[in-house]
Amino acid sequence: AAFSTQSGKLEVQWESSSSEDVHSLEVLCSGNSGEQKLIVPASKTACAFSCIPDGSTYTISICALDIAGNKSRVVTQSVVVNTEPAVYRAWLDRSRVALGDGTKEMVLFVQGCNFGQAEDGLFVVQLDSYDTIPHVLEITDATSAFCSFVIPPKKGNYTASVIYNDLLLATTTFEVCDSPCVNEVMLSKTQVPAGSAHSVTARILGTGLDLCTDVRLSLLLDNEVVLEKKASPLSTTSYECTFETPVEEADYTLSVTVDSVQQDITSLLQVYGTISITSVDEAYAPLCNCGKEIELIVRGKNLNVEEDALLVVCNGKTYKPYKIESSLCYVKVFIPVSACARDIDISVCVNGTESETKGVLKVLELRDYIDNQFALLPVADKTVTLSKAGSSLLKQNTQIAAFTLGKYVVTQGLWYEVFAWAKEHGYTFTKEYTVQNISSLLPCTDVSWREAVVWCNAFTEWHNAHLKDGESAFTCVYYEDSNCTKIVRTVSGDLTLMTDSGKSDNPVVKKSANGYRLPSAAEWEYAFRGANTSASDWDFSYAGSTNLQTVAWYSANSGKVLHECGKKKANALGLYDMSGGVWEWMSDWAISNVTRRLRGGSYKSSEEECSAACDGSAKIPYLSDGTIGFRLARNK
Structure with a gap:
């Protein structure tokens, strides 16, 4: 209720009742002008009374009547009758809004009377708990006004208060929510x-x-x-x-x-469009795996558009793919039993018609299989002096001697093949490993630095035991004595640092040896960056790409589980999983005589840990965990 200067009366408004029993309303007005009474229909929501705007108080009473004349509870309100602005209602264009960016606005509308009497700057809107400066209402006419204000930049519930001359006239609320x-x-x-x-x-x-x-x-x-x-x-x-x-x-x-x-x-x-086959990836298997399954990959277009359209034929037997995508499919076939190394043709049938595109499964002698699947690729053909720096571990003018590096980290299959041979030839390890399939391409993990260097010597001697005609033996790298006569063949189980020269955590390194070893941090990063300081790859954040998703298994895409080597894109040298996958042991100390360095990140790592700029992690040489493996290097 408020006095209107336009009508010269005390105007009363109310919300109509939702009850069907209400027949009419009884409205009483008591004040200086005496008592006035009106009976109005239930459909009405307003009425007016005569009054004198002298600042005196009037009391409005209202109740509902049913058709029999029974009355509801009486509601009363007191109002000071004067000529100042009064507000009947305030509302916003929205009750819920998204977080603002500092430019988006919302609008508050006000309905009442005597707005024409408002003095400049005194009729305002204040946002509680946010604004310190009030927003001046723009008066449209004597009964309506509005103002716009910027949506607050923080989530929460806000109250907009309509104030005239420091007197609170009305409030309304709104909520600021997260952006859609x-x-x-x-x-x-x-x-x-x-x-x-x-x-x-x-x-x-x-x-x-x-x-x-x-x-x-x-x-x-x-x-x-x-x-x-x-x-x-x-x-x-x-x-x-x-x-x-x-x-x-x-x-x-x-x-x-x-x-x-x-x-x-x-x-x-x-x-x-139509299904087409473009290639069948060449596959390799060792003779010792005959009768076991191997995965083949078929590439093409529209491979997944028809159910049961594809069949792969190997040695006269047909196999259905177990996983099909638009451009490639995966199928597991049994390796045919063979008495000697041979090539087995692979063909693909599309809806019963054999494709002209063929593939080959190469069944190889064990030594040939290992040379092919676990090849060490050339990184530097001769000693190079870097004209451009990398991270803090690869400085300008660093000299890198000729060396090769494994295209994969050491896999579970390769580890076990050498491990089993080594145990029968004088080697001692502290852990037992049960993976017995040479074809397993999962990275070997939970390997300490001590175990890695002993295994490198074992692989060198395994190689020498499987020499081909005309080949020369490799020389082991790690020794117990300064004369390099006693090869390190035992992994110590002593869980204390053993850093004296020739001991488990600090073996003597024969620098001229050409056997298998761990790379230095500088060698590893040189290979990580593509071994070409003038190529764009050198400055890539990750090994072979600026997009980590394409080259690495890491925390955001691995599902926190280990993945097979070689399933992501290789870098410019053909090296896989240099970013992510598993942390890789380096030959260097991180802290002298305390921790050995790890680089590359793992399937649980952040983007930063997988980057070229990251100096990596470190661990005491006798410790290991499920995120740590290693990659082989050799002097060339």
Whole structure:
């Protein structure tokens, strides 16, 4: 209730009752003008009384009547009658808003009377717990006003107070929420045949989508937009739009923008043509694995568009793929029993028709298999002096002698093959290993620095025991004595540092030896960066790429489990998993006579730990864990 200078009366407003029993309302006004009584229909929400605007107090009483004249509880309100502004109602254009960026605004509206009497600067809106400077209301006419203000940049519940001359007239509240976020894009069809348009419905799911004003779906090909469609709201958590697909064969990406903000979530739409086979990856198996399974990889186009369309034929037997993607599929076949090394043809049938593209499974003698699968690749053909620095461990003018480095870290299969041989030839290890399949490409982990160097000597002697005609023996690298006559063949189980020369944590290194060894941190990083200071790879953040996803298993994509070597992209030298996978032991001390250095990061590591700039980690030489392995090096 408030006095209106326009009507010259005390105006009263109320909210109508939702009860069907209400027949009418009894409104009483008591004050200097005496008592006035009005009976009004239930449908009315306002009335007015005569009064004198002298600053005196009037009391308004109101109750509901049913058709029999029974009265409800009486509600009363006192009001000072004068000519100053009064507010009946204040409301906002929205009660929930998304976090602002410092520019987005919301609007508060005010309804009342006598606004024309308001003095400049005294009729304001104050945001409790946020604003220190009030917002001046813009008066539209004697009964309405509004003001705009910037959405607060912090989440929370806020109160907007309407104040005149330091007197609180009304309040209203609103909530500032997290910005809208898309969590998933679901398509009614993810694959459609090329040649004609098809209707596809996309449902966009997320949080806070009721706070959006514009949600758009874009269809992209090679990062170029080929179609854009505005989506319509379904609920507070979903939007939907239907579009016609392109007719050209391609894999399209669907992306979403919310109020012009690009969302991280995407979806794929495959417009496919006919299935075609482009290649079958060459595969290798040792003779000792005949009768066991091996995985083959078939590459092509549209491989996943028809169920049961593909069959792989090996040695007259057919096999179904166990995993199929658009451009490649995986199939496990049994290695045929062979008495000697041989090549076995692999063919692929598409809907019963044999493809012209063939593959080969090479069954090899054990030594040939190891040379092929676990090759050490050339990194430096001669001694080089670096013209450009890398990290703090690879300084300018560092000299790198000619050496080779393993394309994979030592795998479980290779470790066990050498481990089993070594135990029968005078070597002693502190741990037992049960992986007995030479083809296992999972990295060997839980290996201490002590075990790694002893195993390097064992592999050197294994190699010498399997020499081919005309080959020369390798020389072991690690020794117990300064004359390099006593090869280190025992892993000490003593859990104390043993750093005297020739002891387990500080063996004598024969620098001229050409056997297997651990790389130095400088050698390792030189290989990590691609061994070419003038190439762009040298400055890549990761081994072979600026995008860690393509070259590494790490915390964000590994699922916190170990993955096989060689499944990600190699660097420029053909070395796999230099970033991520497993931490790799270096030959260097990190802290002299205390810890040995580790580099490269692991499947549990952050992006930073997998980068070239990271100096790595370190561990006491007799310790190990499930994230640590090693990679072989050799002098050339």
